[in-house]
Amino acid sequence: MNQTPPQRAGRFITVEGIDGAGKTTHVQAVEDAWRSAGRDVVRTREPGGTPLAERLRDMVLHEPMDALTESLLVFAARRDHLHTVIEPALARGAWVLCDRFTDATFAYQGGGRGFDMTVLSQLEAWVQQGRQPDLTLLFDLPPVVAAERLRQARQPDRFEAQDGHFFERVRQAYLQRMAEQPHRFALIDAQQSPDQVREAVLQTLTARGLL
Ligand code: TMP
Numbered sequence: 757m758n759q760t761p762p763q764r765a766g767r768f769i770t771v772e773g774i775d776g777a778g779k780t781t782h783v784q785a786v787e788d789a790w791r792s793a794g795r796d797v798v799r800t801r802e803p804g805g806t807p808l809a810e811r812l813r814d815m816v817l818h819e820p821m822d823a824l825t826e827s828l829l830v831f832a833a834r835r836d837h838l839h840t841v842i843e844p845a846l847a848r849g850a851w852v853l854c855d856r857f858t859d860a861t862f863a864y865q866g867g868g869r870g871f872d873m874t875v876l877s878q879l880e881a882w883v884q885q886g887r888q889p890d891l892t893l894l895f896d897l898p899p900v901v902a903a904e905r906l907r908q909a910r911q912p913d914r915f916e917a918q919d920g921h922f923f924e925r926v927r928q929a930y931l932q933r934m935a936e937q938p939h940r941f942a943l944i945d946a947q948q949s950p951d952q953v954r955e956a957v958l959q960t961l962t963a964r965g966l967l
Pocket residue numbers: 775801802803830856857858860861862864865915916
């Protein structure tokens with residue numbers, strides 16, 4: 757009798773935090789660890805991750821627009837990304853590591869811009885059809901520390917150019933999201949040294965059977 761082999765479930769891990777939290781370095785460490793363990797890894801980011809979504813990212817980061825337009829564009833990018841990259845990868849059993857996802861919309865458009873979170877929840881339900889990350893690593897640190905790190909880095913985009921009050925609202929919205937869905941989040945103290953942060957990230961993943 758022909759039997760289809762059981763489908764290996766994929767994993768969906770997202771990484772979040774205010775600009776300057778240093779998450780991108782640690783995304784690389786997670787990718788390296790997974791690859792060393794022989795995982796089928798898909799590393800991606802939002803807004804972005806597909807040719808269309810990368811074009812939308814460029815607009816969102818550089819063109820003036822209001823918060824509703826921003827929200828619609830990041831969810832349009834997300835729809836394309838989920839449909840063409842994330843869902844197919846999870847279906848074949850890949851481990852997907854995504855630098856930002858919907859928590860960033862609640863934090864930046866909801867918290868930072870003050871846009872209606874009820875509308876964001878509706879867009880979330882509509883676009884994601886119940887899909888949520890298995891784990892979200894939230895890199896948390898005070899905006900003043902993050903701003904100092906950013907100052908030494910690159911030319912700021914529309915978000916990076918915002919003031920400390922904006923980032924305090926973004927940070928609080930992330931923490932609020934974590935309070936609402938505690939099972940899904942792990943808080944990483946991003947004020948520690950890069951080595952300590954890396955250790956905390958790898959320990960968190962190990963504890964959850966994700967390494
Ligand atoms: P990145 O620099 O970490 O790649 O993120 C790009 C910027 O886009 C960052 O400032 C946060 C912002 N952003 C939103 O405003 N809403 C979103 O839904 C996402 C995913 C990112």
